[in-house]
Amino acid sequence: MASPIKDDDDTVKTPEDFPPLLSKKFNITDVKQDALKWDKEWEAAIASSTAADVLKEMSRFLDDSCFDPDAMEFFHQDLRRVQDNVAKILRDLFDEGHFDTIWLLLSVAEKKRHINEGLKGACEAPTFWGQDCRALCPEVTVSNLLTQGGKSFVDFLARVLELTESSLQPAFLPNSWWEQASNLPNPWWEETPDVPPRRQISQSTKLMFEVATINRNKFIGHFIMSSVLSIVSDITNRSGGMKGVLHVMENTKGYVARALAQVKTTFRDKPLVRCENCTKTPEEIGQGVRFMVCSVCKTKLNFEIHYCSQSCQKQDWSLHKRTCGKKPVSKGLSGTKGDSLWAFGDSDPSANMIRDFGKKEGRHLTSLRDIGVNPCKGKRTPAAERQAEMLEADRNVDYFLFTASGEAVRFVIDDPGAKMIFRINRGWVMTKSSETGLDAMGEYILKIMSGYPGLSRRIILKQLCEEHGVSTTRKIMALEKKSREHGKSTFIEGWVKDSSSVFGDLAWLGSR
Incomplete structure (x- = not known):
């Protein structure tokens, strides 16, 4: 404590005697x-x-x-x-x-x-x-x-x-x-x-x-x-x-x-507002700009399409008039409500990778269904090439499996968190951009689909080896062993469970 301070009357004043001036003010x-x-x-x-x-x-x-x-x-x-x-x-x-x-x-x-x-x-x-x-x-x-x-x-x-x-x-x-x-x-x-x-x-x-x-x-x-x-x-x-x-x-x-x-560290607390035409946010434009909303969509659909000016609204009219007041459709601009990954910051590498999957042919990613497989950076096997073509043709499917007679089985994941992680790993595998992902993808497929009519663990592993190489079985079995040691069903299910305790309910990732 500081040494005493003497005032004019020679009495000792200590810091505790000083009134809370600012708190009071x-x-x-x-x-x-x-x-x-x-x-x-x-x-x-x-x-x-x-x-x-x-x-x-x-x-x-x-x-x-x-x-x-x-x-x-x-x-x-x-x-x-x-x-x-x-x-x-x-x-x-x-x-x-x-x-x-x-x-x-x-x-x-x-x-x-x-x-x-x-x-x-x-x-x-x-x-x-x-x-x-x-x-x-x-x-x-x-x-x-x-x-x-x-x-x-x-x-x-x-x-x-x-x-x-x-x-x-x-x-x-x-x-x-x-x-x-x-x-x-x-x-x-x-x-x-x-x-x-x-x-x-x-x-x-x-x-x-x-x-x-x-x-x-x-x-x-x-x-x-x-x-x-x-x-x-x-x-x-x-x-x-x-x-x-x-x-x-x-x-x-x-x-x-x-x-x-x-x-x-890159998560947003709420979606961004962007001009549907020029894509800029109020912060990027500055000078106290006040964004407008399409009154027809707001009144009829309780749906907001934002514009930074009448000029931008007029420029976008040729596109927006097709759905104006009829359907709640936006361009799904990054970070807005129309972007199912709005909570992820623009600098987040994982979110950007997911968005990149949806940019092929100029399309915007507005749903997890839009995450495709993208062009391969290496050379796929004929079996993997067939898989990629079928996935691109039907984006609702997470993976195609084949029975012993060659009949195609559509594997579709309902859980949005698991779907996102599965498709991220699938993207790495199908584009040959990473050695990781095959084990997690295969482990999850085996857990969910091994008992499906016409399929078995042996049939699925045989298919995955034809698509991704003979070492596939060894990689998947190694991950299965680690998952058992950690008391988890699969790596993907464990990730979803652990991440939900940090990020909360992942339902906002759901497909629309």
Whole structure:
């Protein structure tokens, strides 16, 4: 705790005596009364304030004349002590190699809860101004730290760790918003009725800014410790919100869990709005553009087709008039409601690969049925070439199997999650773009279709070997063994189960 500060009447004033100026000014709800409202009000207050506003309020009861060299030295040492503890905790977590993956796999609600626990812990920590220190940290808000599926939180921790470990001195996290207040004149130099009289009032805020900066970074340190310890506690105790994530971590290969986590960093919370003609979003156009919707489709079908201008609406009319007010048809533009993969970001490689499957002959992917096989990058066997031609001719079918007499059996997967993963693997196999996928595809076919009339395990394996090579049986049997060891029916079924605990219901992938 900082050394006592004497006021004009020679009484000792400690930091706890300073009134919550900013909390009172912004009328912040008590966190114990309503934590969600408390957080929402603080985020609004931070967004509407400047660094000068914040420092001005804090200068009501303190100025540079209140701090001597000994006090400043104490403040620096106190901050470094907190940062040393933070660095040790973070280094241990990052060295284990799984913390970032676990965090990214958590649900949004769980991420919010842990960040709010960190904020509450920092507000209760021994800093000058208590929760008012939150106003010094515009980057430490729930909304900021949840961007990119929570990756911003991991990046924030890594940045603090790097900065702290790079110096033996107290580390000050850079922030251009806060640094704008680094050299302001004391706004209370000319005494006003609401400022207590002092023997001496400094014209400068240089030391005030430094003290506030120290407490800003101390608040950040306590926030990190509280939020991280909240997460670690849930991991240790296998709390409700953590169970699904730990199941994924323990029952999938490391690269699978990391891949799922990476996908979540590109997930959208809601579909994009794009102009049906020029395909641009409001953000891409900018300047406060207001998108229009087709009034006929909206009224008759409760279906929205968006346009950024009357000009774009007129240009698209020759196409849209065919279905206007008759059928809810859109172009399925990437990321919009018409795109069954709207939740996947444009930079996600898996989603882009799926979309690429549907671009042949200029068609847009609007359903999982549109995922074809695409041209082969190598040379298919005659049997595989026949399979590809039949799949392209009937896109509702996931695979064609043949009985001993040569009769074709249409294998169609109903579960949308399994259909997506099966078709991704099928795409790799049929285009010869990867050695992986054949075992997962074959294992799933055998599990579902071995007992179908006219088919058997032997018949199916014989067909797959003719299509994809004599090593097919060995690859499939090796995966079947691994699946049994992990207590799973098949790799694809296990993936769907594990991913649904992370992504929720995958019904939005369903074919239309």
